[in-house]
Amino acid sequence: MRDLACVRAKTLLAKKAVKRGDIILTSKPFCTLLDSSLIGCYCEYCFGSARKDRILRRCRDCGRAWYCSDLCRELSQPQHQRECAVFRSLPHFTPSDYARFLARLIHKLRDGGEEIVEKIDEKRSRRFRDLESHYREVRESEEHRSYVESLLPDLRVLLSPDSLPQPRHLLTIYGKVRISYLDAMDSRQHRQSYLYQHYFFSCDCRLCRDDARERLTSTVTCGSSVCDAAVYLDETADGGVDPCQACGCTSFRDDLRQEYRRLAALTRTHLMNLNEENPELEVWREVVASQEEVFHPLNVLRAKAVDALLTATVNCRGWHSALALAKLNHSAIRHYYGASHPTYGLFLLKLAKIELCNMAFSSALQHLQEAEKILEAGLGSNHPLVYNDLMWLLVQASEETRVQIQRSLMFGERGVQHPDQELRHDQTHHSTNRARS
Numbered sequence: 001m002r003d004l005a006c007v008r009a010k011t012l013l014a015k016k017a018v019k020r021g022d023i024i025l026t027s028k029p030f031c032t033l034l035d036s037s038l039i040g041c042y043c044e045y046c047f048g049s050a051r052k053d054r055i056l057r058r059c060r061d062c063g064r065a066w067y068c069s070d071l072c073r074e075l076s077q078p079q080h081q082r083e084c085a086v087f088r089s090l091p092h093f094t095p096s097d098y099a100r101f102l103a104r105l106i107h108k109l110r111d112g113g114e115e116i117v118e119k120i121d122e123k124r125s126r127r128f129r130d131l132e133s134h135y136r137e138v139r140e141s142e143e144h145r146s147y148v149e150s151l152l153p154d155l156r157v158l159l160s161p162d163s164l165p166q167p168r169h170l171l172t173i174y175g176k177v178r179i180s181y182l183d184a185m186d187s188r189q190h191r192q193s194y195l196y197q198h199y200f201f202s203c204d205c206r207l208c209r210d211d212a213r214e215r216l217t218s219t220v221t222c223g224s225s226v227c228d229a230a231v232y233l234d235e236t237a238d239g240g241v242d243p244c245q246a247c248g249c250t251s252f253r254d255d256l257r258q259e260y261r262r263l264a265a266l267t268r269t270h271l272m273n274l275n276e277e278n279p280e281l282e283v284w285r286e287v288v289a290s291q292e293e294v295f296h297p298l299n300v301l302r303a304k305a306v307d308a309l310l311t312a313t314v315n316c317r318g319w320h321s322a323l324a325l326a327k328l329n330h331s332a333i334r335h336y337y338g339a340s341h342p343t344y345g346l347f348l349l350k351l352a353k354i355e356l357c358n359m360a361f362s363s364a365l366q367h368l369q370e371a372e373k374i375l376e377a378g379l380g381s382n383h384p385l386v387y388n389d390l391m392w393l394l395v396q397a398s399e400e401t402r403v404q405i406q407r408s409l410m411f412g413e414r415g416v417q418h419p420d421q422e423l424r425h426d427q428t429h430h431s432t433n434r435a436r437s
């Protein structure tokens, strides 16, 4: 959905100079729902994660929602109380997330949500009704209409007969809630078709017009063993392989396009079934290994596969392999997101944690300092990730670096074993996992 706020924020930007890190718009979520795959891992209200100092407790009535405090449970009541009663009377009823979210939203609108006004600046404000509905596009799309129809059985259970909106009104609400973020690390074709299907517009942004960037998403390694340039490969039926722009090499194996298409299809199939929080280690190890000789590290399918394997490896605490994978993907993440994007900042944070686990203290410190600049500007210094996780790791990395320098000055060599190294190594693991969660 094209949010009016974005358009207005752009207008604001055009009027006055905005410094990096300035807040130009804040917005409270109108309605929220925790993804059902994450129930029990995060608080249903504040989305704080379960950890040692934040134990989650189930809703006493239905047992389906988890809260980190009595306050969160209480604040969640307006959203949860009606579905709670339904879950209590129908313990085996498991509605889809989308139906649950729509039911919460419809209840909120009926409970006075229509009248909630959000201020955008001194002069302007908006209500739910100001959001673009895309009613016409939704009504004309067979796919969307049948999806809404598939939600009806769940909605009839979650909503009383008098609160289920008329079909036209339901399609209007449905068209307004399709807000999500889109991964910048993808090919133009994938991004544009996703945007059209979900947000009903043909994107013509700077990224979509950048042909050089687009060509990089589909690249193979150069045929020359001494060249590490990315070579464009056209995947379409009558496409070919370009000569290498760096060394002019034109000799590529005969079956390269065929092999590329096979591996690209395989990767896409696995990406469709990817569990982002918990990718299967064996699956992604195999995908990454099969791409090895063919895909360039900046190829978007390669970067996504390596990223999935990195997550799986970190989940299994394979810190040594994780470091190699993070280094391998560093340039692709930086290239596709840009050096000041919060996602790149989060990647640096992850890289630094892995480096701490591998006792590479000074590079961890360097990456944390780089992450600090990006995350402070992107998330604000009062974001828990910045004032808690990042600061804590910064203190740890600078302390370890200081000790390491001192030790090398005293003993004149690197990597002198410290008697309690094992112990501190374990503590690093612990803190890393705490910070991840």
Ligand SMILES: [Zn+2]
Residues within 6 Å of the ligand: 043, 044, 045, 046, 047, 048, 067, 068, 069, 072
């Ligand atoms: Zn909470």
Ligand SMILES: [Zn+2]
Residues within 6 Å of the ligand: 059, 060, 061, 062, 063, 064, 065, 080, 084, 085
């Ligand atoms: Zn409940």
Ligand SMILES: [Zn+2]
Residues within 6 Å of the ligand: 191, 203, 204, 205, 206, 207, 208, 209
């Ligand atoms: Zn675009």
Ligand SMILES: [Zn+2]
Residues within 6 Å of the ligand: 222, 223, 224, 227, 228, 229, 244, 245, 246, 247, 248, 249
């Ligand atoms: Zn080359």
